[in-house]
Structures are given as C-alpha cells and as structure tokens.
Amino acid sequence: MLGKTAGGLYWMFRYLERSENTARLIAAGQRIALTRSSSADDEWMSVLQTAAVEQGYLAAYDGEVSRDNAIDWLLRDRDNSSSVMSVIEAARNNARVVRTALTREVWESVNEAWMTLKAALARKVPERDLPEVLALIRQRTAFVRGAMTGTMLRNDIYNFARIGTFIERADNTARILDVKYYVLLPSAIGVGSAVDNVQWESILRSVSAEGGFRLTYGQDARPREIAQFLILDKRMPRSLSFCADKIRDNLGYLVADYGDRMKSHDMADKMCLNVMSHGVDEIFELGLHEFIQGFLGNVAELGGQIEIDYRFSA
Amino acid sequence: MIGGMEQSQSSQGQTQSQSQSQTFDEMWGRENLLRPPYADLADWIEHEDPRRLRKKQREAEQVFRLTGITFNVYGQAAAAERLIPFDIIPRIIAGREWARLARGIEQRVRAINAFLHDIYHRQEIVRAGRLPAEMVARNDAFEPKMIGVTPPGGVYTHIVGTDLVRTGDDSFYVLEDNARTPSGVSYMLENRETMLHMFPELFSRNHVQPVSNYPRALRRSLAACAPPACTGTPRVAVLTPGIYNSAYYEHSFLADKMGVELVEGHDLRVVDGRVAMRTTQGYQPIDVLYRRIDDAYLDPMNFNPESALGVPGIMDVYRAGGITIANAPGTGVADDKAIYSYMPDIVEFYTGEKAILQNVPTWRCSDPSSLQYVLDNLAELVVKEVHGSGGYGMLIGPAASKKELSEFRRKLMARPGNYIAQPTLALSTVPILTNAGLAPRHVDLRPFVLVSPAGIDITPGGLTRVALKKGSLVVNSSQGGGTKDTWVLEE
Numbered sequence: 001m002l003g004k005t006a007g008g009l010y011w012m013f014r015y016l017e018r019s020e021n022t023a024r025l026i027a028a029g030q031r032i033a034l035t036r037s038s039s040a041d042d043e044w045m046s047v048l049q050t051a052a053v054e055q056g057y058l059a060a061y062d063g064e065v066s067r068d069n070a071i072d073w074l075l076r077d078r079d080n081s082s083s084v085m086s087v088i089e090a091a092r093n094n095a096r097v098v099r100t101a102l103t104r105e106v107w108e109s110v111n112e113a114w115m116t117l118k119a120a121l122a123r124k125v126p127e128r129d130l131p132e133v134l135a136l137i138r139q140r141t142a143f144v145r146g147a148m149t150g151t152m153l154r155n156d157i158y159n160f161a162r163i164g165t166f167i168e169r170a171d172n173t174a175r176i177l178d179v180k181y182y183v184l185l186p187s188a189i190g191v192g193s194a195v196d197n198v199q200w201e202s203i204l205r206s207v208s209a210e211g212g213f214r215l216t217y218g219q220d221a222r223p224r225e226i227a228q229f230l231i232l233d234k235r236m237p238r239s240l241s242f243c244a245d246k247i248r249d250n251l252g253y254l255v256a257d258y259g260d261r262m263k264s265h266d267m268a269d270k271m272c273l274n275v276m277s278h279g280v281d282e283i284f285e286l287g288l289h290e291f292i293q294g295f296l297g298n299v300a301e302l303g304g305q306i307e308i309d310y311r312f313s314a
Numbered sequence: 315m316i317g318g319m320e321q322s323q324s325s326q327g328q329t330q331s332q333s334q335s336q337t338f339d340e341m342w343g344r345e346n347l348l349r350p351p352y353a354d355l356a357d358w359i360e361h362e363d364p365r366r367l368r369k370k371q372r373e374a375e376q377v378f379r380l381t382g383i384t385f386n387v388y389g390q391a392a393a394a395e396r397l398i399p400f401d402i403i404p405r406i407i408a409g410r411e412w413a414r415l416a417r418g419i420e421q422r423v424r425a426i427n428a429f430l431h432d433i434y435h436r437q438e439i440v441r442a443g444r445l446p447a448e449m450v451a452r453n454d455a456f457e458p459k460m461i462g463v464t465p466p467g468g469v470y471t472h473i474v475g476t477d478l479v480r481t482g483d484d485s486f487y488v489l490e491d492n493a494r495t496p497s498g499v500s501y502m503l504e505n506r507e508t509m510l511h512m513f514p515e516l517f518s519r520n521h522v523q524p525v526s527n528y529p530r531a532l533r534r535s536l537a538a539c540a541p542p543a544c545t546g547t548p549r550v551a552v553l554t555p556g557i558y559n560s561a562y563y564e565h566s567f568l569a570d571k572m573g574v575e576l577v578e579g580h581d582l583r584v585v586d587g588r589v590a591m592r593t594t595q596g597y598q599p600i601d602v603l604y605r606r607i608d609d610a611y612l613d614p615m616n617f618n619p620e621s622a623l624g625v626p627g628i629m630d631v632y633r634a635g636g637i638t639i640a641n642a643p644g645t646g647v648a649d650d651k652a653i654y655s656y657m658p659d660i661v662e663f664y665t666g667e668k669a670i671l672q673n674v675p676t677w678r679c680s681d682p683s684s685l686q687y688v689l690d691n692l693a694e695l696v697v698k699e700v701h702g703s704g705g706y707g708m709l710i711g712p713a714a715s716k717k718e719l720s721e722f723r724r725k726l727m728a729r730p731g732n733y734i735a736q737p738t739l740a741l742s743t744v745p746i747l748t749n750a751g752l753a754p755r756h757v758d759l760r761p762f763v764l765v766s767p768a769g770i771d772i773t774p775g776g777l778t779r780v781a782l783k784k785g786s787l788v789v790n791s792s793q794g795g796g797t798k799d800t801w802v803l804e805e
Contacts, residue, residue, distance in 0.1 A: 002577065003593060005575075096557045100570040100575070100576050111381075115379065260595070313580075
C-alpha cells in the first residue's frame with residue numbers, strides 16, 4: 001500500500017470520528033444550557049475548549065462567547081478547520097485520494113454524507129432544527145462505519161482506518177475529562193447537588209454513555225464511577241483503555257502482516273500500560289489532571305510516530 | 315409515445331440554417347424513415363410513459379452524483395463539482411457499420427504508431443518528400459529526447475481516442491486523433507452500467523456488444539509492454555495530477571478497476587535506477603506507468619522545471635529501459651491539427667493502403683493561398699488552433715457574430731501558422747429526451763483503442779458526446795455537452 005494511502009485512510013477516519021464527536025459535544029452543551037439557569041456561556045466555552053477550537057473562536061469573535069456563535073463555529077465555519085463541515089469535507093477529500101482502497105459502498109456513504117451535510121449546513125442552523133442536524137451528522141457517520149464493517153477486507157487498509165478512528169476517539173474522550181476533571185474531584189464535593197448532577201450527566205452524554213453507565217453502575221452518577229467508566233472500563237467503546245487497546249491491536253495486525261516491528265508499537269504498548277497499571281483511586285491520588293495530560297501527550301506522540309513509521313508523506 | 319419526433323424536426327427545420335437542414339439523423343435518416351438499428355428502441359419508447367422516462371433521467375443524475383462521477387472546472391472552487399449531463403436515449407450503431415469503422419480505426423492507429431517510430435528514427439516519410447521537414451522540426455510536440463528511443467514493445471500510443479463524426483449513412487470522418495492522454499473512457503463504462511441498472515429490459519431485447527472488458531484489456535495491454543528491467547509480474551500504476559484535476563474521477567476509476575495503485579508525483583522517486591513508489595513498507599519499483607499528465611510536467615529535471623506533478627529523472631530511467639511510460643512522451647507530434655491534414659498520406663505511406671476513414675478537408679493557414687481562402691470564406695468555416703483542445707479558442711463560422719468574425723480575422727492574420735480551417739460539417743443527430751419529448755441533437759463519437767505488441771483492441775462503441783443545445787455543434791463537456799450510452803449491436 002502507498003504511504004500516502006495509509007495516511008489518507010488514517011485521516012479520513014480521524015475526521016469522520018471528529019465530526020461525530022463534535023456533534024455530541026454540541027448536543028451535551030445544548031442540553032446543559034437548557035437545563036441550567038446561569039452561566040450557560042461558560043458551558044459553551046468549555047465545549048469550545050474540549051473541541052480544541054477555542055483559540056480560533058476567540059480570535060474570530062473578539063473574545064465574546066455566545067451560544068449561537070459557538071454553535072456556528074463548531075458546526076459550519078470554514079475558518080475553523082475542525083468544524084463539522086470542514087472535517088466532513090476533509091474526510092471526503094481524503095476518501096477521494098484513497099478511493100481505490102475503498103469499496104464502492106464506503107465511498108458512496110462518505111460522498112453522500114458530504115452531500116447531505118453540505119445541504120444541511122448551507123445556512124446557519126436555527127435552534128429548533130439543531131437536534132435534527134446533530135442527529136443527521138451522527139447518522140451519516142454511522143452509515144460510513146456500517147459500510148466499512150460490512151464490506152471492507154480485514155487487511156492493512158482496515159487497520160489504518162481503525163487506528164485513525166481510535167487515535168481520534170482516545171484524544172476526544174481524554175479532552176472531555178481534561179476540561180471537566182474538576183467536577184469529578186473529591187475536593188470539589190458538594191456531592192449530589194443539582195449542579196454536579198447536571199455536569200456529571202453532561203460528561204456521560206458527551207460520549208453517548210448515559211445508558212451504558214446506568215446499565216453498569218446503576219442510577220446514580222458518582223465521580224469515581226464516571227472516571228472508572230471513561231478511563232478504565234474495557235466494555236465501554238469510548239473509554240481510554242478501550243481505545244488504547246484497539247490502537248495496539250491494530251498496530252499488532254500490521255506487524256503480523258508486514259513482519260516489521262516499528263517504534264510506534266513500543267509506544268502503543270507503553271500507552272496501554274500507563275492507562276491500565278493504576279486503579280481509579282490511585283489515579284485520583286496521583287492527580288486526575290496529570291494523568292489525563294500524560295495520556296493526551298502519549299496519544300499525540302504516538303500519532304506522530306505512526307505517520308513516520310508508515311511513511312504517510314515523503 | 316414521447317413528444318413527436320416529426321413535430322420537433324419540422325419545427326426545428328424552420329429555425330435551422332441551410333447547412334443544418336441537410337442533417338442526417340441516426341434514428342430517422344434524412345427522409346424520416348426509421349433506420350433498422352433503432353427499430354426495437356422506437357417500439358419501446360412508443361410504449362413507455364414519458365413521465366417514467368423523465369423520472370429515470372433524474373434518477374440517473376442522482377446515481378452519477380452519488381458515485382462521484384463529477385468533474386472540476388478549472389478556476390472554480392473545489393466545491394463547484396459538476397456533472398456531465400447524461401441522456402438516457404442510447405445511440406445505436408449496427409454491427410456491420412461498426413465492423414467497417416473498426417477496420418478504419420485500426421488502420422489509422424497502426425499508421426500513427428509506425429509514423430511515430432519513423433519520426434523518432436530515420437524520418438523516411440520526410441526523406442520521401444511526403445511530409446515537409448518543418449512539420450516535424452518546428453512542431454512543439456516533437457520531443458528531441460525521444461530521438462532514437464524505441465519504447466518497450468515498440469508501442470508509442472498504448473491508448474488512443476479517435477474522434478469521429480458522421481454526416482450520412484455511409485460517411486464517417488475522423489475529426490481528431492487523440493494520441494496523448496485521451497479521456498472519457500470512464501463515462502463510456504459508467505454510462506453503460508447506469509443503463510443496465512435502469513433499463514435491463516432494453517438489454518434483453520437488444521443484443522448489445524459489451525464494453526465492460528475495457529479495464530481488463532487496458533491492464534493486459536499495459537503489462538504486455540513491460541520494460542526490460544521488469545523481472546516478475548509487471549507492476550502497473552496510474553499517475554494522476556491529484557484530486558483537483560478535472561479528470562481525477564477517471565484516474566481513480568481506472569486504477570480501481572484495474573486493481574493497480576493510483577500515484578501522484580510526490581509518491582514517486584528514482585531509486586536504484588528504477589522509478590519507485592513510497593509504500594508503507596518502503597520504496598517499490600513500478601514497471602509500467604499509465605500517466606495522465608502531459609509531457610511537459612512529466613519530469614522537472616528534463617522538461618518543465620516548475621512541475622511538481624512529475625518525477626525528477628523519470629526520462630533517464632525510461633531511456634535506460636527501467637520503466638514504460640504510456641503513452642510514450644512525444645506522441646503529440648502525431649495528433650496535432652497541422653499533422654492531421656497529412657493523415658491520408660501518412661496512412662498510405664505506412665500501410666500501403668488507402669485510408670478507410672476519411673479526413674475532413676483541411677486548410678493549413680500557414681500556407682498563404684489557403685489563408686486567403688479561409689479569410690474569404692470565414693463565415694462558412696470552422697477554424698481551430700493547431701494545438702487547441704476542449705473546444706476552446708475555436709471559431710464556428712456559421713454560428714459566429716460579425717464582431718466575432720472580425721476579431722478572429724485579426725487573430726488569423728497575426729498568427730496564421732497557429733490555425734487550420736475546415737468546412738462546417740453537418741454532424742449527424744441522435745434524439746435526446748427533453749421536457750417536450752424527443753428532439754435531435756448533434757453528436758460525435760470517441761472510440762477507445764488499445765495498442766499492445768499483440769495487436770489492437772477496440773472497445774465496441776465508445777463515448778458519444780452530444781451537444782445539448784438545439785442546433786449547437788460543440789459537444790465538449792466544458793462547453794455544455796453531454797454524453798450518451800453507445801450501443802454496437804451484435805450482427
């Protein structure tokens with residue numbers, strides 16, 4: 001496979017994953033804004049931070065944070081290279097580059113996602129249409145994933161697509177924890193207060209995990225369990241531990257396929273070890289924030305090394 | 315039935331100019347008598363609900379959009395992707411008609427390859443006085459780096475698109491020999507797929523010769539021309555300028571259907587005397603490169619130093635037998651419009667036979683007496699740039715305004731050598747589906763020809779381009795043309 005193709009697949013799936021994650025963040029932000037009386041704008045700031053687009057936003061809007069502008073920046077603004085529209089277009093451009101590596105079904109699902117969302121995001125999205133548009137983004141990216149699972153060979157093409165997906169997802173979940181870690185800290189306890197309940201729920205909502213959490217841990221969301229669920233639970237497909245495992249597994253398939261072990265494989269092993277060698281209480285003891293920061297560093301470093309090891313560019 | 319063919323023809327007759335009223339319609343002839351290849355189609359159309367057909371027409375458009383069969387228009391944003399309009403009424407050619415055309419195309423393509431070999435070696439045709447030396451020496455497309463080089467397998471033009479037009483029952487003319495990197499074959503294939511999908515019943519009733527073998531035949535032809543340095547199974551790749559090129563869809567389509575890599579210049583470099591592509595496991599040599607970039611961009615070390623699309627040093631590897639480039643560099647010398655006027659001689663010189671396909675009579679404006687004739691008769695002629703393509707920079711005399719004519723007159727006098735002129739042909743028409751029913755529109759035909767050491771392979775039919783505007787003779791997609799599925803019936 002061409003190095004460029006591996007890179008195109010990796011980024012195509014990172015961008016698709018990002019579009020979906022951004023849609024979830026907006027939904028969670030909107031929910032919290034609707035259920036809280038005060039400081040809703042702070043909430044949009046934290047959404048912008050989680051999506052790592054706050055700097056561009058503040059520059060574009062002279063430091064003024066408002067619901068409408070934040071949503072527009074996250075969803076549609078072409079000046080924001082991580083807006084849903086920008087990443088959907090980037091995913092589709094990457095799909096065109098790697099067209100020969102994709103099945104017709106996968107290509108058409110990406111192309112249709114782009115066509116549909118381009119139409120849906122052609123104008124500012126009014127508040128009443130927001131839920132529908134956010135659902136559409138999640139649905140269209142799910143179609144791509146479905147076509148991928150149903151029609152692609154399980155070979156190096158698939159592995160690079162999966163690595164891109166889980167690098168992006170690991171980064172996203174870690175960012176959510178990074179921005180909201182303080183509401184999970186035992187020191188911040190006004191445990192059980194209405195404010196905290198909303199915040200905790202919002203964290204779970206950002207990773208589509210309210211239902212899964214309830215099934216596993218019961219009705220009451222507690223910081224310790226939420227952290228356990230999002231960091232360590234291997235059943236949870238967006239947890240750090242799950243993502244790290246998947247990255248390592250897919251890199252492992254490449255070793256089996258190509259026969260060469262690269263630097264990135266050692267880094268992936270180390271990342272898995274870092275995540276799993278501590279229990280949740282230990283993580284709190286050592287510092288949740290430091291732990292998340294360390295993880296984010298590991299992910300970024302690993303992503304860079306994969307690009308080098310597999311010759312994404314000359 | 316849909317609309318009235320008679321009605322639309324007679325109403326058109328009132329508005330048509332003199333030259334167009336002699337138009338030959340491929341369905342109805344000149345006398346409004348149904349021609350036999352269309353008998354079954356006419357019957358089918360008569361029993362179809364026009365609304366269903368128009369709905370199918372819209373569906374076809376959706377299929378093309380979803381598949382991504384779009385093209386980018388130069389100078390427009392990446393978002394401005396356009397569809398080439400597709401018309402669902404097929405163009406039908408009888409098996410017997412095709413057999414003769416195919417013989418003529420094969421003869422012509424054979425002659426072009428012999429001509430190219432001669433031009434880059436002993437230039438016998440010039441020595442024999444059949445072609446003026448300056449036609450070669452002063453031709454921009456002549457590539458000095460090809461002198462004395464014989465490409466692997468002796469093939470210069472692996473892929474040719476011979477543009478044909480029809481003016482009557484038995485008269486076909488060659489309009490252009492596209493011997494560089496002819497495009498459009500993906501439309502030929504996708505048009506057929508779309509028709510099979512939408513109208514299976516038509517294909518059970520008519521025995522249409524298949525076209526779907528093209529990608530396999532292309533790969534086989536390319537592999538048959540592997541260079542001396544190739545030891546195992548030839549590794550083929552398609553070279554594209556990238557996703558913003560107007561024909562990118564076709565490049566990825568062909569690579570996909572052939573099951574080969576689609577590469578860009580930055581994926582390639584010369585390693586150990588071979589052109590190699592950067593894979594996830596290091597550099598691997600390529601044997602045959604089907605390049606879809608022009609000669610000038612192929613090698614920044616040997617040609618245009620500004621080019622970021624090509625591979626530095628590829629020409630040196632080529633000359634040393636390390637890679638096959640398809641088509642070979644320098645084939646453009648065989649298809650420019652000045653050489654075109656010599657094609658009947660060229661065919662005769664190399665095959666010893668009279669040309670089966672006619673050339674359109676051509677005035678070379680570099681010749682003073684021809685220039686005078688062209689200036690005197692400008693309003694009746696078509697004038698083209700010698701190196702032009704895509705329907706740009708051309709004048710259609712009968713359709714031009716006084717102002718356009720006088721502007722073109724100035725251009726002609728300033729650079730006569732840059733132009734050739736031809737009579738305005740009464741191109742045949744084929745019906746298209748319009749909101750008002752069937753209506754005749756002018757068409758041309760680009761059959762696709764593959765050349766390998768084992769022989770010449772012509773896909774039955776080709777790409778029919780159709781001018782969608784009433785009365786228009788310009789079929790180019792860049793100028794509002796569309797396409798049709800083209801059927802060659804089994805005998």
